[in-house]
Amino acid sequence: EIVMTQSPATLSVSPGERATLSCRASQSVSSNLAWYQQKPGQAPRLLMYDASSRATGIPARFSGSGSGTEFTLTISSLQSEDFAVYYCQQYKNWPRTFGQGTKVEIK
Amino acid sequence: QVQLVQSGAEVKKPGASVKVSCKSSGYTFTAYYMHWVRQAPGQGLEWMGRINPNSGGTNYAQKFQGRVTMTKDTSISTAYMELSSLTSDDTAVYYCARVPYGDGGWLDPWGQGSLVTVSS
Numbered sequence: 001e002i003v004m005t006q007s008p009a010t011l012s013v014s015p016g017e018r019a020t021l022s023c024r025a026s027q028s029v030s031s032n033l034a035w036y037q038q039k040p041g042q043a044p045r046l047l048m049y050d051a052s053s054r055a056t057g058i059p060a061r062f063s064g065s066g067s068g069t070e071f072t073l074t075i076s077s078l079q080s081e082d083f084a085v086y087y088c089q090q091y092k093n094w095p096r097t098f099g100q101g102t103k104v105e106i107k
Numbered sequence: 108q109v110q111l112v113q114s115g116a117e118v119k120k121p122g123a124s125v126k127v128s129c130k131s132s133g134y135t136f137t138a139y140y141m142h143w144v145r146q147a148p149g150q151g152l153e154w155m156g157r158i159n160p161n162s163g164g165t166n167y168a169q170k171f172q173g174r175v176t177m178t179k180d181t182s183i184s185t186a187y188m189e190l191s192s193l194t195s196d197d198t199a200v201y202y203c204a205r206v207p208y209g210d211g212g213w214l215d216p217w218g219q220g221s222l223v224t225v226s227s
Contacts, residue, residue, distance in 0.1 A: 034213035046215035096154040
């Protein structure tokens with residue numbers, strides 16, 4: 001099984017600042033990687049797919065990059081609604097696996 | 108629009124089984140695989156398996172083999188996930204989620220989640 005490792009576990013950022021989240025795969029997943037945002041009490045919401053494609057309705061301040069084993073989600077200027085937990089997920093191999101999440105909190 | 112609506116919260120005793128439903132609307136139910144993911148309180152996301160709503164074929168995570176059964180009723184565009192021999196470790200929110208094409212890809216959209224509490 002492919003292990004997905006996210007860092008950091010918690011990221012403290014001030015509104016308006018840039019946030020950079022990392023996701024590493026234990027073996028190559030090509031570009032078969034998605035990012036999800038989850039707020040308390042809500043289901044996860046798709047942000048990015050194929051590592052760098054924004055899902056429908058996702059603001060341009062969200063961007064994704066990487067391929068193979070190293071991936072990054074960048075939020076260029078954090079808004080209040082962006083404070084949440086972010087998960088990466090690979091869909092290259094079975095079983096599908098998720099990272100453990102990065103919590104983005106207000107500094 | 109594509110929508111997945113899940114059944115309500117359940118409380119079960121250890122050793123019992125639970126069956127969660129996921130009713131689809133806004134698209135052709137049989138054209139897209141359905142996945143199930145769970146999330147224990149305060150924890151991350153855990154993939155459980157998926158079902159082909161057309162053939163009924165399934166693929167389960169090894170951890171749940173022998174305890175999980177995913178089925179479908181195409182007449183009402185509904186997928187089901189049944190988990191047996193419940194323990195307190197199965198207390199979690201269970202989500203259904205569709206993939207965008209065939210058997211591949213990311214998960215979108217997701218159902219609202221169904222809380223299953225296992226307690227004596």
